[in-house]
Every structure is written in structure tokens, then in C-alpha cells.
Amino acid sequence: xxxxxxxxxxxxxxxxxxxxxxxxxxxxxxxxxxxxxxxxxxxxxxxxxxxxxxxxxxxxxxxxxxxxxxxxxxxxxxxxxxxxxxxxxxxxxxxxxxxxxxxxxxxxxxxxxxxxxxxxxxxxxxxxxxxxxxxxxxxxxxxxxxxxxxxxxxxxxxxxxxxxxxxxxxxxxxxxxxxxxxxxxxxxxxxxxxxxxxxxxxxxxxxxxxxxxxxxxxxx
Numbered sequence: 411x412x413x414x415x416x417x418x419x420x421x422x423x424x425x426x427x428x429x430x431x432x433x434x435x436x437x438x439x440x441x442x443x444x445x446x447x448x449x450x451x452x453x454x455x456x457x458x459x460x461x462x463x464x465x466x467x468x469x470x471x472x473x474x475x476x477x478x479x480x481x482x483x484x485x486x487x488x489x490x491x492x493x494x495x496x497x498x499x500x501x502x503x504x505x506x507x508x509x510x511x512x513x514x515x516x517x518x519x520x521x522x523x524x525x526x527x528x529x530x531x532x533x534x535x536x537x538x539x540x541x542x543x544x545x546x547x548x549x550x551x552x553x554x555x556x557x558x559x560x561x562x563x564x565x566x567x568x569x570x571x572x573x574x575x576x577x578x579x580x581x582x583x584x585x586x587x588x589x590x591x592x593x594x595x596x597x598x599x600x601x602x603x604x605x606x607x608x609x610x611x612x613x614x615x616x617x618x619x620x621x622x623x624x625x626x627x628x629x630x
Contacts, residue, residue, distance in 0.1 A: 411441060411532070411561075411582075411609065412439060412441065412610075412611050412626050413440075413441050413443075413611060413612060413613070414438065414441075414456050414463070415440065415442075415452040415453060415455075416612050418612040418623050419612065419625075426625050426626065427460060427463075429626075430625070430626035430627045431462065432627070433627040433630040434630055435627070435629060435630070436462065437462050437463070437464060438460075438462060438463045439465070439466065439495065439496070440452075440453035440457055440463050440465045440466070441466050441498065442454060442465050442466045442467040442468060442494075442498075443468055443469065443473065443498075443499060445473075446470060446473025446476040447477050447478065447481045448476075448480075448484070450469070450481075450484050450485065450488055451467070451488055453465035453466060453467065453494075454467070454488065454491055454493060454494065457494075463493075464493050464495045465494050466494065466497060466498045467485055467489055467494055467497065468497045468498045468499060468520060468532070469481060469485070469520065470500070470534065471500070471502050471508060471513045471516070471517065471534060472506055472508055474508055474512045474513045475509075475512060477512075482519055482523060485497070485523055486523055489523070490527070494529070496529055496530040496532050496556075497520055497529055497530070497532070498531055498532025498533070498534075498558070499532045499560050500517055500531060500533065501533045501534035501538070501542055501560075502514065502517055502535055502536075502542045503535070503536040503537070504536065504537040504541075510538075510541065514541065514545065517542075518545055518549060521546070521549040521550060522549060525549065529555070530555055530558065531550070531558070532558045533546070533557060533558065533560055533577075534560055534561070535559070539564065543572075546575065550575075551575075556577075556578055557575075557576070557577045558578045558580050559578065559580060560608070560610070561580065561582050561584065561608070561614070562580055562581055562593070563584055564592075564593075565595070565596060566596050566599060568596070569597075569599050570599065573599070573600065573601075573604060577604075578604050578605070578606055579597075579600050579604060580605075580606035580607070581593070581605065581606070581608070582607070582608045582609055582610045582616070583609065583610070583615050583616035583617075583620070584614055585616075586617040586620075587617065587620065608629070609626055609629050610624065611623070611624035611625045611628070612624050615628060616628055
């Protein structure tokens with residue numbers, strides 16, 4: 411889970427890629443939320459340049475207000491690109507004040523598109539656990555397609571709810587922070603075959619790199 415299109419990589423993106431490969435990473439998943447609609451192919455452009463990079467497409471909840479009548483159709487089209495492997499990151503984020511009245515319908519619509527096209531979903535949730543799980547229960551029940559809870563920072567109760575629903579839990583740099591004991595407790599509950607590791611670079615660099623730009627090589 412890498413935001414490889416981020417401006418923080420503009421000066422040395424090729425070197426970042428090379429360090430990731432040297433660290434033993436076989437593949438990178440470029441997250442395609444970019445700057446939001448109408449730009450929905452940021453990750454695809456990178457995936458087309460590098461054979462070991464794959465992509466997602468999706469509208470981040472913080473960009474919900476940028477959507478128009480053509481956004482969902484654009485997502486449907488881009489999801490058929492051969493290097494696109496998931497819809498994401500999508501979900502709900504109530505931290506920044508984007509009205510939930512526009513976030514929830516967009517989240518539901520994207521989940522339905524992913525379900526119709528049988529592609530995995532990558533979920534972002536911040537300060538919105540109840541509504542996030544409610545949408546997933548309503549639209550992703552008994553679906554034999556992966557659902558990844560990106561950057562999981564929930565407590566043990568939330569971890570159990572996600573595991574009971576069949577979801578994968580992805581842990582990143584936050585797990586290494588001194589104030590993240592609850593996250594580490596949650597991680598201990600997760601079976602190895604339901605746990606993913608990710609960087610979310612350039613964000614959330616792990617200790618001992620905390621406070622610096624994150625990059626894929628730090629996964630190792």
C-alpha cells in the first residue's frame with residue numbers, strides 16, 4: 411500500500427523503487443486515489459511504467475465532494491485495466507469534516523461497483539468505525555472477495571468484528587509507536603493468513619524513521 415504518486419517522491423521516485431526492490435519487495439501496490447476526481451488514473455500511470463507495480467483506483471472519502479455524475483462510470487472503466495487489482499482506498503473519514511451525507515452514498519456506490527466487477531476493496535476508516543462496518547455488513551456480506559482494513563488502528567473488539575466478517579487487517583508504521591499498545595494488542599489476535607503489512611508511504615513511517623518520509627523499503 412504505497413502512495414507512489416505523492417509529490418514527496420518527485421525528486422527520487424526511481425531511487426525509491428530501486429531501494430524497495432533491493433529490500434526484497436517483489437511487488438508494490440500503488441494506491442490510485444491521487445488528488446481525487448477527475449484524476450483517477452494516477453496509480454495506473456506508474457503501474458504502466460514498472461512491471462512490478464500494480465494499482466488500485468478509487469475515491470478517498472475526503473475527496474467525496476469532487477465527484478460528479480461521471481465518476482462511477484470512470485471507476486468502472488479503470489477497474490478493467492489489467493494492472494488494477496483492487497478498489498481503494500475507499501471508506502469513511504469523519505475527522506476532517508467532510509459531510510457524511512456525501513461520503514456514505516459514495517462509499518456504498520464504490521463497494522457495489524467492486525462487488526459487481528469482483529475486485530477486492532481496500533478500506534480507509536477514521537473516526538467512523540460504526541458507519542464503516544454498517545456499510546460493509548450491508549454491502550459486503552458473504553462475499554468471497556478480499557476486504558482489506560487498511561492501516562488498522564482499532565482496538566481488540568474492532569479487530570474481532572473485522573475478523574468475524576472475514577476481512578484482512580493491514581498494519582503499518584503506527585504499530586511501532588510507543589502510544590499504540592492497543593494496536594499491538596489487536597495485531598496479536600490476527601492469524602498470520604489474515605494479516606498484511608504495509609507502509610502507506612510517504613506517511614506514517616515506522617520507528618526508527620518516525621517523522622521522516624516513509625518509503626516501501628521500510629517494510630523490511
